[in-house]
Amino acid sequence: MTDRHLSWLFLAPALLVLGGLTVYPALWVLWLSLQYRIPVFSIARWAGLEHYAFLAVDTRFWNAAGVTAVFTVVSVALECGLGLGVALALRGQRHWRRVALALLLLAWALPSVVTAKMFEWLYHPSGGLVNFLLGGRAINWLGDPALALPALIVADVWRTTPFVALLCYARLLTIPPELYEAGQVDGAAGWQAFARITWPLVRPILLVVLLFRTLDALRAFDLMFVLTGGGPAGSTETLTVYAYRALFQTLQVGFGAAIGVVVFALVMLVAVGYLRLINRESRTA
Amino acid sequence: MPALLLTLIAGGCGERATPGAPVTLVFKHAKILGPADPVPGLLRRFEALHPGVRVRSEALTWSSDEQHQFYAINLEGGSPPFDVMMLDVIWVPEFARAGWILDLTAFVPAAERAAHFPSALEPAVQEGKLWALPWFMNVGLLYYRTDLLAKYGFAPPEAYDELVRQVRRIRAGEGDPRLDGFLWQGKQYEGGMVNVLEALWANGARLLDDAGRPFPEPARARESLAFLRGLIESGVSPGWVTAADEELTRRPFGDGRAIFLRGWPYALDLFELPASPVRGKVGVAPLPRLPHGEVGAGSTGGAHLAVSARTRHQALAVELVRFLTSDAAQRAMTEGAALRPSRPSLYRDAALVARDPSLPALLGLMQRGRPRPITPYYLMLSTTLQPEFSAVLVGRKSPERAIRDATAQVDHLLRAIAP
Amino acid sequence: MRAGRLRDGLVLLGLALYAAPFFWQALTSLRPDAELLPLAQLWPSRLTLAHYDVVFRLSLMPRALVNSLGIALLSTLLAVGLGALAAYALARLPVCGRGLILLGMIAATAFPQIATVSPLYLMMRAFGLRDTWLALILANASFALPLVIWLLAGFIREIPLALEEAAAVDGAGRPAALRWVVLPLVAPGMASAGLLAFLFSWNEFLFAYSFTASEASRTVPVALALFPGVFEVPWGDIAAASLLASLPPILIVVAFQRYLVRGLLAGALRE
Numbered sequence: 001m002t003d004r005h006l007s008w009l010f011l012a013p014a015l016l017v018l019g020g021l022t023v024y025p026a027l028w029v030l031w032l033s034l035q036y037r038i039p040v041f042s043i044a045r046w047a048g049l050e051h052y053a054f055l056a057v058d059t060r061f062w063n064a065a066g067v068t069a070v071f072t073v074v075s076v077a078l079e080c081g082l083g084l085g086v087a088l089a090l091r092g093q094r095h096w097r098r099v100a101l102a103l104l105l106l107a108w109a110l111p112s113v114v115t116a117k118m119f120e121w122l123y124h125p126s127g128g129l130v131n132f133l134l135g136g137r138a139i140n141w142l143g144d145p146a147l148a149l150p151a152l153i154v155a156d157v158w159r160t161t162p163f164v165a166l167l168c169y170a171r172l173l174t175i176p177p178e179l180y181e182a183g184q185v186d187g188a189a190g191w192q193a194f195a196r197i198t199w200p201l202v203r204p205i206l207l208v209v210l211l212f213r214t215l216d217a218l219r220a221f222d223l224m225f226v227l228t229g230g231g232p233a234g235s236t237e238t239l240t241v242y243a244y245r246a247l248f249q250t251l252q253v254g255f256g257a258a259i260g261v262v263v264f265a266l267v268m269l270v271a272v273g274y275l276r277l278i279n280r281e282s283r284t285a
Numbered sequence: 286m287p288a289l290l291l292t293l294i295a296g297g298c299g300e301r302a303t304p305g306a307p308v309t310l311v312f313k314h315a316k317i318l319g320p321a322d323p324v325p326g327l328l329r330r331f332e333a334l335h336p337g338v339r340v341r342s343e344a345l346t347w348s349s350d351e352q353h354q355f356y357a358i359n360l361e362g363g364s365p366p367f368d369v370m371m372l373d374v375i376w377v378p379e380f381a382r383a384g385w386i387l388d389l390t391a392f393v394p395a396a397e398r399a400a401h402f403p404s405a406l407e408p409a410v411q412e413g414k415l416w417a418l419p420w421f422m423n424v425g426l427l428y429y430r431t432d433l434l435a436k437y438g439f440a441p442p443e444a445y446d447e448l449v450r451q452v453r454r455i456r457a458g459e460g461d462p463r464l465d466g467f468l469w470q471g472k473q474y475e476g477g478m479v480n481v482l483e484a485l486w487a488n489g490a491r492l493l494d495d496a497g498r499p500f501p502e503p504a505r506a507r508e509s510l511a512f513l514r515g516l517i518e519s520g521v522s523p524g525w526v527t528a529a530d531e532e533l534t535r536r537p538f539g540d541g542r543a544i545f546l547r548g549w550p551y552a553l554d555l556f557e558l559p560a561s562p563v564r565g566k567v568g569v570a571p572l573p574r575l576p577h578g579e580v581g582a583g584s585t586g587g588a589h590l591a592v593s594a595r596t597r598h599q600a601l602a603v604e605l606v607r608f609l610t611s612d613a614a615q616r617a618m619t620e621g622a623a624l625r626p627s628r629p630s631l632y633r634d635a636a637l638v639a640r641d642p643s644l645p646a647l648l649g650l651m652q653r654g655r656p657r658p659i660t661p662y663y664l665m666l667s668t669t670l671q672p673e674f675s676a677v678l679v680g681r682k683s684p685e686r687a688i689r690d691a692t693a694q695v696d697h698l699l700r701a702i703a704p
Numbered sequence: 705m706r707a708g709r710l711r712d713g714l715v716l717l718g719l720a721l722y723a724a725p726f727f728w729q730a731l732t733s734l735r736p737d738a739e740l741l742p743l744a745q746l747w748p749s750r751l752t753l754a755h756y757d758v759v760f761r762l763s764l765m766p767r768a769l770v771n772s773l774g775i776a777l778l779s780t781l782l783a784v785g786l787g788a789l790a791a792y793a794l795a796r797l798p799v800c801g802r803g804l805i806l807l808g809m810i811a812a813t814a815f816p817q818i819a820t821v822s823p824l825y826l827m828m829r830a831f832g833l834r835d836t837w838l839a840l841i842l843a844n845a846s847f848a849l850p851l852v853i854w855l856l857a858g859f860i861r862e863i864p865l866a867l868e869e870a871a872a873v874d875g876a877g878r879p880a881a882l883r884w885v886v887l888p889l890v891a892p893g894m895a896s897a898g899l900l901a902f903l904f905s906w907n908e909f910l911f912a913y914s915f916t917a918s919e920a921s922r923t924v925p926v927a928l929a930l931f932p933g934v935f936e937v938p939w940g941d942i943a944a945a946s947l948l949a950s951l952p953p954i955l956i957v958v959a960f961q962r963y964l965v966r967g968l969l970a971g972a973l974r975e
Contacts, residue, residue, distance in 0.1 A: 003878065013786045017782075026823075029820060058694070100715060271814050
């Protein structure tokens with residue numbers, strides 16, 4: 001058996017699974033989005049670009065797009081800032097490092113449904129810890145359209161900051177202390193040490209993390225679905241939640257597929273844009 | 286005569302349990318509220334009448350939306366693990382169209398059909414065939430505190446602005462900050478949809494016209510929505526009604542902390558329990574009207590019993606359905622549970638009225654009640670419209686914009702359904 | 705020295721506060737029903753195991769735990785098994801279109817689940833796999849595969865080629881070299897990849913919610929999301945169920961931290 005044969009033998013099973021369960025559905029969803037498809041009533045008809053034409057003028061779609069955008073930008077900004085801060089705090093840690101990392105990574109490792117239920121209870125108007133700590137005011141965090149999205153973002157930032165923190169922390173550990181000592185000789189300390197030494201070395205990894213986190217935030221579903229269901233009144237309804245409701249609540253598979261394709265395209269666009277940016281960065285670095 | 290013969294034959298050559306081969310029917314239903322659950326007793330009686338047959342009852346989740354999801358997933362998949370099911374009346378046309386339930390036309394004689402409320406039977410008859418039998422009936426009505434209204438010399442309000450005036454007067458007089466005015470269900474779910482529909486009907490507006498097009502009277506619909514939002518803004522209704530379902534509103538009223546409540550008849554039994562703080566102080570009235578509509582435009586509701594199309598024991602399952610919806614069974618349900626029968630004759634039955642004097646009044650309300658749009662696509666419509674209505678209730682959208690957006694969404698939906 | 709300990713202790717305290725929401729949920733699971741609503745004091749007057757009792761006896765969680773465990777283990781085995789082979793091929797063997805395949809892998813990690821869930825649902829329905837373990841095993845494995853392959857290919861490339869060449873000199877063919885030289889060295893990497901795949905499968909919600917219909921295949925996240933409550937939400941019971949749902953993740957974070965961290969770093973830092 002030649003190496004070439006062996007390579008195909010080894011690759012085939014994985015490619016088969018991926019092809020059948022990832023690539024094929026990706027193409028199929030495109031096809032579905034061009035149809036009126038309601039399996040329960042055996043409706044299957046060509047629709048062309050009807051769904052997309054409707055989405056272009058659908059206020060609920062644009063609301064969802066706005067919520068998705070705000071959620072993504074704010075959440076990613078906060079978790080990157082906070083993550084870097086945590087990493088800087090952790091950097092000098094010598095004792096109890098494993099315990100520290102365990103406490104940090106716990107938030108990231110928990111199932112998103114657990115996190116959702118946890119925060120739902122924390123935000124409870126009368127039984128929740130948040131209102132208790134605020135002096136017993138019965139603020140309805142998840143029921144007020146103005147407060148629900150910030151509350152959701154806080155929950156998401158809590159859940160994802162550890163990932164950013166870990167990666168920045170690992171990079172910080174690789175920075176040789178001699179650099180700082182040399183910098184101190186030049187009179188640079190504290191903020192300047194950060195700006196001139198730490199930041200340029202951490203920036204590349206932060207950009208990669210930014211990419212991952214942005215893509216994840218655009219695709220996020222579990223947390224908002226279980227925590228608020230997209231409510232109240234659509235104030236936390238992201239594109240993913242809208243797509244899910246169209247698919248499994250109103251049973252419009254064609255229409256739901258169209259929204260899914262939009263999310264798909266958005267994610268791919270952002271990914272390509274980011275990769276270009278990272279490439280440019282690494283070339284100029 | 287032929288129908289009767291057919292029934293006898295169908296009942297006769299159906300599956301009689303052969304000795305040594307016990308038949309188990311699975312009956313899925315939601316938890317029955319009330320002082321005593323009569324269903325187990327009824328099932329045992331059925332088993333006694335049909336030796337060799339066991340009926341296993343399985344409970345559904347509490348939420349109507351989740352029940353529907355459960356049914357949809359199981360029925361769509363092919364072989365559902367149940368034979369007889371309790372369906373919300375609004376699902377019957379949908380399940381019939383999807384081919385999930387059995388055609389009962391041949392099994393049920395016309396006289397038996399006619400014994401139920403016409404408005405309960407209407408959704409169960411699609412394309413001239415009978416798909417389910419009504420089990421119990423509901424209608425939306427207004428609960429009010431007889432003691433508070435009597436104290437200020439008020440009669441139950443016939444118009445909503447009268448209701449608002451009464452609330453203001455009573456609250457000013459009582460001076461109790463914890464006394465709420467008018468409680469209703471504004472959460473984003475089917476119950477919220479019902480409340481909005483009743484407000485539309487109260488103002489003479491419909492959801493769909495005869496051709497199935499949405500909002501044929503947009504100005505009146507706008508007024509209704511603005512009225513509901515106004516209730517919250519003016520404080521007549523507390524802000525939390527926008528997240529409240531039936532139980533979340535029944536409890537405060539049952540604890541004596543509200544003057545008016547829009548609810549279903551089951552709550553009355555719970556208000557009249559011995560330990561209830563409002564025992565003897567609750568009255569029932571038709572829902573008030575708005576300027577362009579009529580009094581008593583309550584939504585009818587309730588549950589039907591249907592047989593799964595894939596059941597392996599057709600005749601027995603139909604027998605169970607007919608047994609549970611029979612006069613005797615519904616009588617037992619009315620006595621034991623907080624449910625109201627779907628047979629008008631029982632509302633005038635002397636023994637039942639003696640136990641529950643509100644029955645004759647309820648009969649009138651049921652007969653004036655209106656069903657939600659009877660179409661297989663009702664649930665799709667409802668889930669599409671709920672977010673729009675909810676946005677108005679929490680103040681995120683104006684009624685004009687909500688109706689405009691809702692119309693666009695429904696048009697898009699209809700394009701898929703009816704080209 | 706003392707200052708270092710003090711500082712480290714403060715950081716540790718800070719992180720403990722960060723994880724406070726979880727500890728609060730743990731406390732809630734032991735708080736008696738009467739003291740849940742409204743919240744009157746931070747520490748309950750007594751601790752109770754009643755919620756855990758309800759969860760074990762009356763809820764679907766025990767069955768869901770079994771489902772989740774089985775599905776996560778099997779999908780991890782599938783993903784790591786197929787992934788290791790594919791990674792070796794991509795890292796060491798001549799593959800025509802390697803660049804394209806690798807690009808495809810990276811792209812596949814960005815696919816949104818919400819887009820592929822509807823075709824997958826129709827597929828599972830067509831094959832009669834709705835409400836079965838197999839549906840979720842396949843879906844989870846396919847979603848984890850790209851990352852697993854990416855990770856393992858990197859780990860394999862780290863192994864000096866000289867080792868395999870030495871084995872070849874000793875007369876061992878490719879498969880033997882794979883088994884005796886590469887496998888032992890990449891085993892820690894496989895553990896890392898496997899842990900990530902397991903964690904993903906355990907936590908996965910969207911596919912599980914859409915493909916499962918009953919306790920036959922319902923996983924823990926779905927059981928938790930659909931936790932039954934007749935009138936009021938049973939917060940104490942939900943907290944207890946949440947704690948049970950968190951056991952494997954906690955175990956991984958505490959006991960297998962090294963592998964987990966290595967997997968996370970390798971995935972991101974490998975550019």
